[in-house]
Amino acid sequence: xxxxxxxxxxxxxxxxxxxxxxxxxxxxxxxxxxxxxxxxxxxxxxxxxxxxxxxxxxxxxxxxxxxxxxxxxxxxxxxxxxxxxxxxxxxxxxxxxxxxxxxxxxxxxxxxxxxxxxxxxxxxxxxxxxxxx
Amino acid sequence: xxxxxxxxxxxxxxxxxxxxxxxxxxxxxxxxxxxxxxxxxxxxxxxxxxxxxxxxxxxxxxxxxxxxxxxxxxxxxxxxxxxxxxxxxxxxxxxxxxxxxxxxxxxxxxxxxxxxxxxxx
Ligand SMILES: Nc1ncnc2c1ncn2[C@@H]1O[C@H](COP(=O)(O)OP(=O)(O)O)[C@@H](O)[C@H]1O
Ligand SMILES: [Mg+2]
Numbered sequence: 667x668x669x670x671x672x673x674x675x676x677x678x679x680x681x682x683x684x685x686x687x688x689x690x691x692x693x694x695x696x697x698x699x700x701x702x703x704x705x706x707x708x709x710x711x712x713x714x715x716x717x718x719x720x721x722x723x724x725x726x727x728x729x730x731x732x733x734x735x736x737x738x739x740x741x742x743x744x745x746x747x748x749x750x751x752x753x754x755x756x757x758x759x760x761x762x763x764x765x766x767x768x769x770x771x772x773x774x775x776x777x778x779x780x781x782x783x784x785x786x787x788x789x790x791x792x793x794x795x796x797x798x799x
Numbered sequence: 800x801x802x803x804x805x806x807x808x809x810x811x812x813x814x815x816x817x818x819x820x821x822x823x824x825x826x827x828x829x830x831x832x833x834x835x836x837x838x839x840x841x842x843x844x845x846x847x848x849x850x851x852x853x854x855x856x857x858x859x860x861x862x863x864x865x866x867x868x869x870x871x872x873x874x875x876x877x878x879x880x881x882x883x884x885x886x887x888x889x890x891x892x893x894x895x896x897x898x899x900x901x902x903x904x905x906x907x908x909x910x911x912x913x914x915x916x917x918x919x920x
Binding site: 678679681682685686699700702703704706707710711716737758759765766768769771775776 | 824
């Protein structure tokens with residue numbers, strides 16, 4: 667069974683807590699330092715997006731085991747405004763908040779699997795997975 | 800939780816900053832402000848920011864760093880970034896952030912040397 671732990675995102679400090687949780691789980695699973703940095707960065711981007719665009723939500727970290735192959739799944743969920751145009755949001759440099767617009771396309775490159783489900787007015791759920799090489 | 804102030808040291812005409820803790824948003828923004836005030840106060844014309852202890856940089860921290868480098872430049876101070884760990888360099892590039900035009904060095908000592916060269920001393 668997959669084991670999950672979650673951090674509710676409501677303040678900037680919860681972003682710190684979420685990435686610390688992610689780094690600890692990544693370490694426990696035996697990810698190397700570069701993958702730990704990738705996972706920490708990805709969680710930071712997703713948690714901050716929740717904080718900025720949806721104001722509150724949740725980031726969950728799941729340990730995965732697929733036929734002896736270990737991995738880590740990040741699930742970032744919110745009931746915020748949703749993303750209008752996902753294709754646009756995935757473009758490097760696209761930001762509606764004066765940010766670098768590097769978050770979503772960056773997370774996709776940092777992780778092995780990436781999925782967005784979003785509907786306007788209902789919220790956003792982003793799932794990203796990293797496997798141990 | 801409460802954010803900490805990052806100490807900024809003065810050495811001759813340069814400012815030295817070593818970031819020793821994981822940066823939260825408030826600390827990063829406070830640092831931006833503190834550094835600009837310190838440049839103004841001391842007339843420093845060079846700044847070395849050492850990131851040896853930093854084990855990840857996300858796009859928010861990258862933006863704050865990039866901004867503070869440009870703001871310092873506007874005020875007449877050159878900034879050198881030192882000690883970027885391999886894992887940090889890799890994740891920054893994968894995020895699509897290249898820190899073009901930013902002066903960098905391997906460590907604090909080389910950073911100070913680079914500043915001297917840049918300042919023609
Ligand atoms: N959880 C979310 N809810 C609503 N909109 C979002 C969410 N995450 C991202 N977005 C939208 O996607 C855009 C791109 O996000 P990102 O790549 O992280 O760049 P940035 O945060 O710098 O703008 C954001 O500007 C925002 O419009
Ligand atoms: Mg973002």
